Amino acid sequence: MAEIYHSHDNLSVQQIEDFEIENNVKLTELYKKFLLKWNGGKVLPNLFKISDEQGPSVLNVFYGIGDMYDNLTDFIDIMYDRLPFGFIPIGEDPSGNVICLGTEDPYYETIYFWDHEQEPDDPDDMCNMYFLANDIYEFLDNLYEDLEE
Numbered sequence: 001m002a003e004i005y006h007s008h009d010n011l012s013v014q015q016i017e018d019f020e021i022e023n024n025v026k027l028t029e030l031y032k033k034f035l036l037k038w039n040g041g042k043v044l045p046n047l048f049k050i051s052d053e054q055g056p057s058v059l060n061v062f063y064g065i066g067d068m069y070d071n072l073t074d075f076i077d078i079m080y081d082r083l084p085f086g087f088i089p090i091g092e093d094p095s096g097n098v099i100c101l102g103t104e105d106p107y108y109e110t111i112y113f114w115d116h117e118q119e120p121d122d123p124d125d126m127c128n129m130y131f132l133a134n135d136i137y138e139f140l141d142n143l144y145e146d147l148e149e
Contacts, residue, residue, distance in 0.1 A: 002140045007041030008064035019065050023076055025088055028109045030135045031101055040064025040072070040091075045145035050113050050130050057113065059099065059143065062091040083114060084124045090136075100129070101136065111139040 016032050019025075027035070040062040047056050063072040075089045079098060083089065086104030093099075095116075102110040111133040118128035133139035 002043045002143045004038045004041045007038040057093045
């Protein structure tokens with residue numbers, strides 16, 4: 001399992017429920033568990049494979065809930081008209097691409113990579129979305145470090 005550091009203030013279940021109401025989103029149970037334990041932050045190892053074609057990327061940060069720079073609410077607002085319906089951004093790479101969580105069927109609980117360089121005119125066109133994992137914990141388990149250093 002990856003190690004998360006520089007995480008933010010601990011959250012309560014009530015704070016997460018308030019967040020869901022304020023942002024009109026229903027978070028998955030596993031993602032809520034993740035937020036309760038870490039509330040975002042940086043992670044090691046931090047490399048993940050986008051696809052065979054795209055190769056690897058670096059997870060820069062997971063967003064958190066509360067008063068911080070990497071605030072989940074701000075990034076949901078920023079990405080609102082850019083992501084397919086039923087996805088929210090939960091993290092980013094250094095190039096402005098986002099790691100997304102599926103919050104609606106048929107993508108509920110899944111983790112995807114959203115590539116801004118391939119962004120389509122229609123946000124619901126998933127041509128720039130790459131499946132990464134079935135849930136947040138599988139994504140964390142799949143992170144690896146660069147062994148060529």
